[in-house]
Amino acid sequence: MRIARFLIIVVALGLGGLGGFVAYAWEHAIDPIDPPQRTAFDPALVKHGADLAAVGNCNVCHTAPGGKVFAGGLALPTPFGTIYSTNITPDPETGIGRWSEEAFIRSMREGVDREGNHLYPAFPYDHFTRVTDDDNRALYAYLMTREPVRAETPANELPFPLDQRMVLAGWKLLFFREGAYQPDTAQSQTWNRGAYLAEGLGHCGACHSPRNAFGAVRTDAHYAGGESEGWTAYALNADSPAPIPWDVDSLTQYLHTGWEPRHGVARGPMAPVTQNLGALPETEARAMATYVASVMGEPTPEKKRRADALLAAETTHPPGVQVQSAGSQTAPVLPANAQRGAAIYAVACSSCHDAGRPLPYGGLRLDHSTAMYGPTPANPINVILNGLPAPEGERGPIMPGFAGSLDDGQIVDLLAYLRSTFSDEPPWEDPAPLVARLREAGVEAGVYALDSGSAAPANPSKQETTW
């Protein structure tokens, strides 16, 4: 990342030298107000704001582990340093209690705080800028009627000159395109609703699109796959690695309930996304699914053939039998490490993943799992190391973690077996360093909302996120 940092410095200094830059970068302060009374807001507007806040995952980023919802203080690691989310409760001193509606709308639209400081794009305002003024008013009403919490935001840990918020004006000039969502009149209302939510509040591209050296989402690689907190956020465009292609129905169920019979459960940073979406009417998930399915497009005939073959095969492949792209099975020709992995699989994994128990509590047939076909083994490594915790209200984990029983070498062998047996993709590039790094990180594998009827909270603000 040294190069990235160097480039940023050059750009910052270069822009800083331009006449008029300071004038460009300067934003005026908006006068503080006396915190409004809760009763000043229409309850229907507040309820609408709660739904929108769920789409925006505001609770996920603005809640520190063990902290109060929306009180901020969550450390967000970026390649450039650590940025802390702020307190967005209506506390007048440490939160946004003195922010007028105008100041709030400006922060969402332009990424500028009440005092006129530029905000870091770790706050995904590059997406939130698409939100309409009406929806921002509802969000404001919702936030201003939450419990005020006194909580100072820790200072960011960023090197000079990135700690200077003025630099962000240069970043915005290069990468930020401000403006509310413009409907595409050639598309249906449902599609437009989905695009509005996904591109705006849902900020799907913040994780599912790659970023450039300046940390900006690459507009030339929309939904081409990205990274989030040690997890791979798979491509959601024509490059989707899912072996069973997604369609509107499967995407709707996955987004709304956190799992789908042919694709498994949502894990890692995707788990709270689906948990939040589970609190909304299913029509919202369906709208997003309609949009995402159109971005993915129809699967190629080759992908269709592969999926048909996988679905036609009644049981999963007995250990040691490789999958071919046309679905035909051939005699095993496993390299030595994959053979060692096969023995581990037979003992540790097969009893659940080959048992044919229905999801979400049974394990998916792994030849149906995107995790086997993805560009990196990050997600299966996280799942193998840490397992999958019990969904809310359930006692046992749905999958145990193997960090204590498998060493790095055994996991590397297991991965060689999984990849060669359950996918037709070439082997992952030496996964050993990644296994070591992810073991060290011990990332959260959170599973939520496995049953949209009972597990999804009606109001995300009432629920203490552990996140």
Ligand code: HEC
């Ligand atoms: C991906 C993480 C993330 C999500 C999701 C997120 N925020 Fe933030 N937000 C941040 C960070 C980080 C900051 C602080 C940025 C800075 O210090 O420059 C911030 C700052 C803000 C600010 C400015 C507050 C201040 O005191 O300066 C507001 C307002 C805000 N967020 C509202 C929201 C709302 C409303 C939502 C949901 C619609 C939301 N955020 C979702 C990370 C996030």
Ligand code: HEC
């Ligand atoms: C905070 C990062 C983040 C955000 C925001 C996010 N995702 Fe994800 N998403 C992920 C990760 C990580 C995975 C992989 C999860 C796994 O392996 O279970 C994923 C998985 C998925 C999958 C399954 C892909 C497959 O082939 O298995 C779909 C579909 C999806 N996300 C859609 C969306 C949509 C639609 C949105 C916006 C509403 C969204 N995501 C927002 C991180 C994110």
Ligand code: HEC
């Ligand atoms: C006690 C039963 C159990 C055991 C043992 C088990 N799993 Fe799982 N596993 C599950 C369940 C349940 C899920 C969640 C449903 C799903 O998505 O497959 C899961 C999910 C997964 C996933 C994600 C699949 C997807 O894309 O949704 C992978 C990969 C995985 N397990 C690999 C393994 C490996 C490798 C082993 C052996 C080291 C193993 N599991 C052992 C029950 C188990």
